[in-house]
Amino acid sequence: MLRTVTALMLREIATTHGRSFGGYLWALADPILGIALLTLIFQGVMGRASPPIGTNFPLFYxxxxxxxxxxxxLAGKIAASLRYSRPLLAYPAVTFVDALLARWILNALLHVVVFVLVVAGIALAFRLTLVMDAAVVVQALALTALLGLGVGTMNCFLTMRFPVWERVWSIFNRPLFLMSGVFFTYDMMPRVVQELLWWNPVLHLVGLMRRGVYGIYPADYVSVTYVLALSLGLLAMGLLLLRGRYRDLLEL
Structure with missing residues (x-):
């Protein structure tokens, strides 16, 4: 299994970015440009006002x-992992779990590297003194990877069984960016909005990450148990639905 997963990871490295100009540098350029653009827009609108936490806009965003x-x-790539590895799944040695794990491990590691480089770059560029709780930061990254795996695995079955689900999920997922506390903190929202958005697991992950990075932000609303239970539940359900059916689904 280890050899198969490693081979699938090397294949994706070669086919996804290996032939494009810049390769995996684009994975780093994406968040840097996005954060820079958001910083320019909000500083232009809000002037010199401080972000909800700390004093540095780029770090907050x-x-x-x-x-x-x-x-x-992670959720998007894992959802398409079986279709991506369709030719290799014809071999008995390659299972659907191998295809899921290969994409998850490779892309999770990539995002961890991106996070470290971006946060370190912001700290150096603005001469910030960061007093982070490394254990909480690692916990936030691990739970984010697990949620992506759970949602992606469940969507992997749904998109193959019901092709229209891919479009439905895309529409449903669009407002999630605004509902996940990226621009504002949970504490700034009205009580009625808080009660609704609390069920969004990404909101908990963002709050947990900011607790780890800033140290002074309590993020009392964060429930690790809720995120963990939801992620594992979706993962288990997705694996059970795919087991024994994925070969037939690939023929649809």
Missing amino acids: ATGYIVFQMYND
Whole structure:
């Protein structure tokens, strides 16, 4: 299994970015440009006003933007992993679990590297002194990767069984960026909005990340148990639905 997963990871490295100009540098350029653009827009609108936490706009947005992008990218790529590896799944040695794990491990590691480089770059560029809780930051990244795996695995079955689900999910997922606390903190929202948005697991992940990066932000609303239970539940359900059916679904 280890050899198969490694081979699938090397294949994706070669086919996804290996032949494009810049290769995996585009994965780093994406969040940097996005954070820079958001910073220019909001500083232009709000002037010199401080962000909801801390005093640095790029760091505040990075702690939300990268977490959301990590979840969204992992969920999307894992959902398409079996179709991506369709030719190799014809071999008995390659299982659907191998295809899921290969995409998850490779892309999760990529986003972790992006997070480290972006946050370190912001700290150096603006001469910030960061007092982070490394354990909480790692926990936030791990839970984000797990949620992406759970949602992606479930969507992998749904998109193959019901092709229209891919479009439905895309429409449903669009407002999630605005509902995940990337621009504002949970504490700033009205009580009625808080009660509704609390069920969004990405909001918990963004809050957990900011708790780890800033240290002074309590993020009392965050429930690790809720995110963990939802992620594992979706993962287990997705694996059970795919087991024994994925070969037939690939023929649809």
